[in-house]
Amino acid sequence: MKPYFAIVVDSFHAALSSRILWIAFVAIWIFLIALAPIGYHEDYTTTFRWFDLDNGTQMKAMLARGLIDPEESETALGRIARVFPESVERQLKQVAQGEDVRIDKAALAGALNEALDNEDWYDADAWQATVRLKELRELDEKTADELTESERRRRARLRIEAALPGVFSVQSSRSIMLSYAGFEFPAFFAIGKTQFIALINQFVVPIIMDWLLGFALIFLGILVTASIIPDMLQPGSLHLLLSKPISRTFLLLSKFLGGCAFVLLCVCQLVIGLYLIAGFRLDIWNARILWCIPVSVFLFSVFYSVSTMAGLRWRSPTLSIGVTCMFGAFVLVIGFVGSYFDALVRRPDQIARIAVAGSDIVVACRGGGIKHFDPDSNLWNELIETDFRRHDLIVPPIRLNESMIASAQIRNGRFNLYGSGSLDALVMRREDDFDPKPGMRLPNGTRRMYVWDDSLLALNNAGIMATKMQQMVDSVASSEEQDDAESDETAGELDLNASGAEVSADETIPKSSAAIGAAAWISDLLRMQGGATEGFVDILPGNVKLTDPVRLVFAPKLDSVVIYSRGRLMRLGRPKDGSMAEGAKLTVEVERTIEDSDAAATVIAASGDAVLLARQNESVKWFRASDLEAILEFEIPEGERLIAIEPIGQSESFAMLATSGQVWMVSRKDDDTVTTRPLDFQDVASIEYVESLGQLVVAHHIDSIDFVEFPSDKKLSGKTVRTIRPSLTGWRKVDQWLITPLRTITPQTGELSETVAALVSGKRSFAIGGNNEDDTEVIRLKIARPVLSCAAFTAVMLALSCVYFKRRDF
Incomplete structure (x- = not known):
């Protein structure tokens, strides 16, 4: 082995003699020195930013009502509405009069930030009627002398959020502020330390792997090592090496390892330096970051195998570099095309929600479309076109009866849950080949619909509204009759115009909104901010306010609904007097407060007398539905986050879908332990239990x-x-x-960053978002595929190089 080791050392020495290598060393040291002064500190989240205003439409309506409604003048809403500058207040009054006014979110956020420093708007009695989170209650109990400035501003922000429920996106109570050499960056991350570490592991490290280690360092490595093979093939050098008792194959492999050893030295300096900076400056002591070292060397070996083959063939360092760069460009193009197809072809067609009516299946897709399966053609027929360019949000379809399914399409709902324009239910009937027909107007911001016996419920962040099921069914026929009447009327108007009849301005121009009374304006504003529309009534008790994240499930055994709202778990029973569709309110039967991460993304399900609740980064909690007492807790299998839980009838068994795409079945034993078992499915996107069939529907691949x-x-x-x-x-x-065959035979070097993300974070998948459970983006990391494709390609290239070197007379 000594001769081969000597050759490896000789190759390493040859690399060390390169000026480019020392330039790379100096560049790495300068980069690390420049990065070393970075630091951070954690503080309360206080400042409002424009993108914190999650529901701009609802906010405009609430503030406008606070200005013009006399009953709101001394409430928390009315007091907050008066803190805005005169220009914004004038626009809000125009909104109150029915005008379509666009108000800059940055201006609204700026006015709220000014209100944080001057709390003249606050009145303790007015805020008693609001829903105050535990954090706000604890801060309110402190005296002014006990509060730091950050705590005082945090309390002011929570008071504003309590006055405007449902308007703001859910944010962590703590924020990370980055600094450099003692100077704070103007931007901050509204996330806690745990989320900050996840951000570093899952996004920052892969970016470094892609660009710093995967591009710059690899390119420099090829520049330095491209001459190793051509120099070896010089007549005097090659004859001297072959005079020793070594084979040509091991000679070539030793030279190859010598080139890789050079990159190992560079990568070790950079990665260990980054590891120490992350530890000392950011308090992130994650030894898994060191996985970047072997993965980077492995990545370099892929390109160096091409350089080795080119060096054998043409004996020119310049041509070796050129061929390797062309190969890198080819791999980059294939990777880009593959990513394009993943994002714009595969993902939009992925099933997000399922509804089954008899033998018919209607699904909502990630791309914002709705499809119906046609068994005759074995194809999914588009009912609403899937278009990645739009940012519409589909309300999950639900089964109304054996031949009818309902859904809705929120225009631009991914940016604004209240969308653009009114929100009409879309009813799909078998007799119409499931062609969507407009039905009743739903409350603005409706995110889910539910069927409860003969009632249809609509959930938004303002409350729960109910209507009679038959009224929704009849609304489709009424809509069709109205369309026919309008068509006839339009035809008549065309005939009159054709005959020369004049149409007066009074007949064509609607009445000015100024003619509408103040009571009508307030009523319109209530609907604009998510209140009940015509045909719907609010059934949520007056003492219950919903705050994201909100989840609702049914407990049929107890004839109740179970609601989770920002740390509060409630079971609400049917109205004791009257029908829900007639305005009778639900009654709170049991309520529990769940501590810790009340703002974390949550999934919930109920079966029999069991309620399962899972919050991000927490174990799964099993409650008894009758009194909401916690019975047991258990860890999610393989440590993944749950994105859906479905009850298996009333058997107190559940199906749990993890971000990894694995479905786990779980049930409770008599000794208060749980049994889990995986289903034999991979890459699962959605699950839905169909009570009428007694079957679990699993959408995958x-x-x-x-x-x-x-x-x-x-x-x-x-x-x-x-x-x-x-x-x-x-x-x-x-x-x-x-595309798939091309990606299979091409080494997926770009996807090695996903391998690094998995190794560094210890997770195979993760989810982005999640407060709106129907708009969670799941990212599943490709771990084995890029390693196998790159390893196979490198092995093939080295084998071909060895055969060529062995058979060719140099």
């Missing part, structure tokens, strides 16, 4: 579906009774037969 039936003995072993494997069309076919 973009748009494939399986129906799984479970026995009643709680063995958690399901049996697939129906499968849907749709035929591919259009760009999906191009992706299947062209």
Whole structure:
């Protein structure tokens, strides 16, 4: 082994003699020295930013009502509405009169920030009627002398949020402020330390891997090592080496390892330096960051195998560098095209929600479309076009009866939950081939609809509204009759105009909004901010206010609904007197407060007398539904985050979908322990239990579906009774037969950053967002695929190089 080791050392010495290497060393040291003064400190989240205003439409309506409604003048809402400057107040009054006025969110946020420093607007009695979170109650108990300036501003922000419930996006109570050499950056991260560490591990480290280690350092490495093989092939040098008792194959591999050893030295300096800076300056002592070292050397070996082959073939360092750069460009283009197809072809077609009516299936897709499966053609037919360019939000479709499904489309809902324009229910009937027909107008901001016996419930961040199911069904026929009447009327007007009849201005121009009384304005503002529309009534008790994250599930065994709202778990029973559709309120039967991460993304489900609740970065909690007492806690299998939980009938068994795409079945034993069992599905996007069929519907691999039936003995072993494997069309076919094979045979060097993200964070997947459960972006990291593709390519290139070197007479 000594001769081979000597060759490796000789190659390393050859690399050390390069001026480019020492330039790279100096550049690394300068970069680390420049990065060393970075620091951070954690403080309370106080300042409002324009993107904190999650529901701008609702905020305008609430503030306008606070200005013009005499009953609101001394409430928390009315007092906050009067803190805005005169220009904004004038615009709000125009909103109150029915005008479509756009108000700059930055101006609203700026006025609220000024209010943080001057709390003349605050009145303790007025705020008693608001929902005050635990954090605000604790701060209110402190005297002025006990509060720091940050705590005082934090308290002021929480008071403003309490006066405007549902307006602001959920933010962490703590923020990370970055600094450099003692000077604070103007921007801050409204996340706590745990989320900050996750941000570093899952995003910053992969970016460093992509650009610093995966581009700059690899390119420099090729420049330095490209001459190793051509120099070896010089007549005198090659003859001297071959005169020793070594084989050509091991000679070439030793030279190859010598080049990799150079990159190892550079990467070690950079990664260890970054590790120490992250530890000493950011308090992030994560030894997994050191995984970047072997992965970076492995990445370099892929490109160096091409450089080695080119050096053998042409014996020129310049050509070796040129061929390697062309190979890198080819890999980059294939990776870019693959990412393009992932984002714009595959993801928009991925099933997000499922509704089953009889044998018909309607799904909502990630791209904002709705589709119906046609078994005759074995294709998904688009009912609402999937378009990645739009930012619409689809209200999850629900089954109304055996032949009817309802949904809704919120225009621009991904940016503003209240969307653009009114929100009409879309009713799809079998007799119309599930062509969407407009139905009743839903309350603004409706995020979910539910069927409860003969009532239809609509949930938004303002409350829960109810209407009679039959009224929704009848609204479709009424809409069709109205469309026919309008068509006839339009035709008549065209005839009159054609005959020369004049149309007066009074007949064509609607009455000015100024003619509407103040009471009508207030009523319109209430609907604008998410209140009940015509046909709906608010059924939420007056003492219950919903604050994100909000989740609602049914507990049929107890004839109740279970609601989770920002740390409060409540079970609400039916109205004791009257019907919900007639305005009778639900009654709070049991309530529990759940401490810790009350703002964390949450999923919830109920089955029999059991309620399952999972919050991000916490164990799953099992409650008894009757009194909401916590029975037990258990960890999520493999440590993943749950994005959906579905009850399996009333058996007190559940199906849990993790971000990794794995479905876990769980049930409780008599000794208060749980049994978990994975279902044999991968890359699952959505699950839905269909009570009428007694089956769990599993959507996986973009748009494939399986129906799984479970026995009643709680063995958690399901049996697939129906499968849907749709035929591919259009760009999906191009992706299947062209792009995927190209990505398979091409080393996926760009995806190695995902491998690093998984190694550094210890997670195979993660979710972005989550306060709106229907708009959570799940990212599943590719771990093994890029490693296998790069390893196979490197092995093939080295094998070809060894064969060429062995057989060729140099």
